[in-house]
Amino acid sequence: MERVLPFREDLKNGTFWLLDQRRLPFEEVWVPVRTGREMAEAIRQMVVRGAPAIGVSAAFGLVLAHLAGEDLEEADRLLRQSRPTAVNLFYALDRLRPFWGDLEATLQTAYALWHEVEETEAAISRFGSEVLLGQVLTHCNTGPLATGGYGTALGAIVEGFRRGRVRHVWVDETRPYLQGARLTAWELMRAGVPATLVTDNMAGFLMGRKEVDAVVVGVDRMALNGDFANKIGTYALAVLAHHHGVPFYAALPLSSVDPNLESGEGIPIEERPAQEVTHLMGRPIAPEGFPAYHPAFDVTPHTLLTGIITEKGVIYPPFHEGLRRALGLL
Numbered sequence: 001m002e003r004v005l006p007f008r009e010d011l012k013n014g015t016f017w018l019l020d021q022r023r024l025p026f027e028e029v030w031v032p033v034r035t036g037r038e039m040a041e042a043i044r045q046m047v048v049r050g051a052p053a054i055g056v057s058a059a060f061g062l063v064l065a066h067l068a069g070e071d072l073e074e075a076d077r078l079l080r081q082s083r084p085t086a087v088n089l090f091y092a093l094d095r096l097r098p099f100w101g102d103l104e105a106t107l108q109t110a111y112a113l114w115h116e117v118e119e120t121e122a123a124i125s126r127f128g129s130e131v132l133l134g135q136v137l138t139h140c141n142t143g144p145l146a147t148g149g150y151g152t153a154l155g156a157i158v159e160g161f162r163r164g165r166v167r168h169v170w171v172d173e174t175r176p177y178l179q180g181a182r183l184t185a186w187e188l189m190r191a192g193v194p195a196t197l198v199t200d201n202m203a204g205f206l207m208g209r210k211e212v213d214a215v216v217v218g219v220d221r222m223a224l225n226g227d228f229a230n231k232i233g234t235y236a237l238a239v240l241a242h243h244h245g246v247p248f249y250a251a252l253p254l255s256s257v258d259p260n261l262e263s264g265e266g267i268p269i270e271e272r273p274a275q276e277v278t279h280l281m282g283r284p285i286a287p288e289g290f291p292a293y294h295p296a297f298d299v300t301p302h303t304l305l306t307g308i309i310t311e312k313g314v315i316y317p318p319f320h321e322g323l324r325r326a327l328g329l330l
């Protein structure tokens, strides 16, 4: 089954198209983006989301700013402010900065970033498929829609199914934004992988019944010691897995590691509008005006991790050493 990518380029017409992920799986609507400012707004509003996809989109956002004759410093600033947690956004913009004076080089770097997403995720899928077996539980959405490539955690799951290792997937609905119910379920259905949707609070029940052989999730930003930020709810899942002795893996490209952070304490956590908690798909589910809190990510300490699946292989403890070696810092 062909994967659906979150974007397609039409730069000769000055346009980068985004598949509006807010409307999936009900409607497939493509949104044209023509400036860096528009791209920053699309990222903020989660038309496109998922750490690697945000990185590639931001890179093309800067290309659009170039083409549209915008002030690049301003476009770069707006893009950097769009979403704070996924480090891929900053990684991509940092990679482009040296080439600002040269449109062709900026463009080639944006394509290179996209190509690297594909290459690294093919490897992550391969390495990840080798450690997954039986029934796997995943959280949020980490498939092609979240990356522009094959996916990280979901890439490993789909490859594991193709190799006859993964038998069935438990899909966390992922409150409050429902990336699991809306996007992961859609992608697994298209890929023909047997899967069942559960609400986030069912994981403990399933683990208690020995219905989960492994948990695998994606990453928005990992520190050098292996602590990592991912979609809110990941930490609770890791604690449950630890309690039940269920292996817990994080899958990521090494570009999602922030080489400036020694531990997870310094990871900025995005706070999103309370309305995303008080409303479900635009409909209220709480008394009008009732306060709500919406941290969009949480930080899982590395002590709860079994292994880190990267494009260079699976890293096991001690993570600080393995990560530094993989990054070429040792």
Ligand SMILES: CSC[C@@H](O)[C@@H](O)C(=O)COP(=O)(O)O
Pocket (backbone or CB within 6 Å): 049, 050, 051, 052, 086, 139, 140, 141, 142, 143, 146, 147, 151, 152, 153, 179, 217, 218, 219, 220, 230, 231, 296
């Ligand atoms: C391969 S995507 C990894 C993460 O970006 C993913 O798990 C996640 O948390 C996405 O959050 P989102 O808020 O939908 O951008």
